[in-house]
Amino acid sequence: MLEFLKEWYTTRFSDPQAITLVFILIGITLTLYFGAGLLAPLLVALVLAFLLEWPVAQMAKLGINRTAGASIVLVAFLGLMLVLFLVLIPSLWRQGVSLVTDLPSMLDKGMLVIRDLSNDYPQFISAEQIDASLNEFKKLLDTQHLLDFGKQLLGFSASLLVLMVYVILVPLLVFFFLKDKQQLIEGSKRFFPANRGLARKVWFEMDQQIFNYIRGKVIEIVIVGVVSYVFFAIMGLRYSALLGVLTGLSVLIPYVGATLVTLPIALVAFVQWGIGPEFGYLMLGYGIIQALDGNLLVPILFSDAVDLHPVMIIAAVLVFGGLWGVWGVFFAIPLASLVKAVINAWPNQPDNNPKLDLE
Template sequence: MVRILRDLANKYFSDEEAIVLFLILVVGTIFIIWFGAMLAPALASLIIAFILQGLVLRLKKMGVPDFVAVLGVFLMFLGVLVSFIFGLLPLVWTQVSNLARETPRIIRELQSYLEVLPDEYPQLVSAEAVDAIYQQVSAEVASFTQWLVSFSLSSIPDLVALLIYMVLVPILVFFFLKDRQVLVSSFARLLPSQRPMMISIWQEVNVQCANYVRGKAVEILIVGSVTYIAFKVLGMPYAALLALLVGLSVVIPYIGAAVVTIPVAVIGLFAFGWGSHFIWVMVVYGIIQALDGNVLVPVLFSEVNNLHPVAIIIAVLFFGGIWGLWGVFFAIPLATVLKAVFAAWPVKDTAQTPAMER
């Protein structure tokens, strides 16, 4: 066992830079797991600044001075943040509250739909199965309603924390953008002077992750906006809430669209019933999903190396289980980081060592 461990260490950790990188990855992961909740505003600000950095660099290439580019991008970010907080969130919360009040009616209509199934399809659906489904749905809806009431009663501490975040995050984003070179240089002094592997990994990660995160933010905005406009034109109730869900569903490839289709279909069914209006809603929703997958995604992510679907699903499950929603959103960038690390990791060829010694 000792000889096997020594051979593995000699093969994968013979380079000083590999040891330093391994320690950075381990310490960084432990630090985020233990202190991630405490430093959530700083981490969120760093991610937002990373997303906005590309726009700052593009303005600088057009001849805009650095501080003016940073200030302009920061003011744009503030405008989007204020519009989201005071425009979209109240509308979504109102629609969530209205949906909670409409839940009993939806449950009654669902029961009427389910009661017909055993008579029309006796070989496929039994009365016991319908009753079990109805009881399960009722229990889930009751728990959701209870959570909604308890959340509204205990939301004052959360609102105070939210107000603190609303102040801290913009300040940190501004300084991360303004002093990005100073911060990067300060961190680089802690690394070995000769670090070709780290530079290679950083260049790969910077290109791949930056393009992915910025492209995903643009995709969420476009898909959510188009869905909201389409649903409003079609008279779909809870258009803002459904558009937000559809926009966020693009974060999880393959899974998100399938999951969000259920609430879209259910609300459309209870709003319009079985008819041409419901069919038009689902057709338009399917067209939006098709255009997103076949047109928008190739345009936004043309420079991003595609991972295998199995690797994407495993990354979503793993990182989502560790870091929740943030882990789901950054599952693909984190998988790209691991891919870049494995590709650039120095491996010493030990196959010929015994022959050379002989």
């Protein structure tokens, strides 16, 4: 066994560039895992600068210097974010508050339906189970829980000061990342070993794939969210803006997100219309949107960016989401593609040991 492990280690790690790549990946992983909270503004700025690099580069091709290009792109991006926060966020907040206010009556109506089902099919669900579930819901809505929620809101309000610091700090970092990109890259090379050719090869392979994935994911979120909102509004569904945004954001979690967001949509539609034609039409249209997203939009947007088996995608979402939360979920597929690129680029020397030759 020891000879086999020694032979495997010699075959896989005899290239100095492979060792360099391993240390670089371990260093980046440890930095992100232990310093993600402390370096959050820097990481957010890096991600935004990576996304905004393409328009800055296009302006540079037109003869606009990087300082002017970075300024124009950053101002346009901040203007777009300001419009979204002034127009979209207040509407979502109002609908969210309304949904929370109506939640008890929605649950009561759902419980009445379940009681009717219990009377018709007592072998599947009993009255005792319904009463136990109802008591749990009441506990969630009692005064003490509301007070605890109020305390959490106060804690969140206290963190708004930190958020304001981020609002000022992150745009400045993005501007300098865009303006001084080459200087920063050249300056960072001194912290990496000289024999980093394999790491450079992996980065060049992943650079365009990551950009294509993020760009495609943003486009997918916008298209699915807008189409869902328009459909919900035409159907007259309550909280259509909130549910449309949730549907758009659900594409961040492949396969799982669509399942999770279906539950509130079905609950709101059921409370509003009951089991009727409108409920059926809504769920049918929602299913068509999800089918078109998975079978038409995703292949068009990600045909050149993602070549991973669905099992690998779900595993990546679980692993990286558990490590880094929302950011881990968002970048799960690029990180899985990075792992695949490392495996494909890893030097694989032929094993000429006759003892291991099975031919």
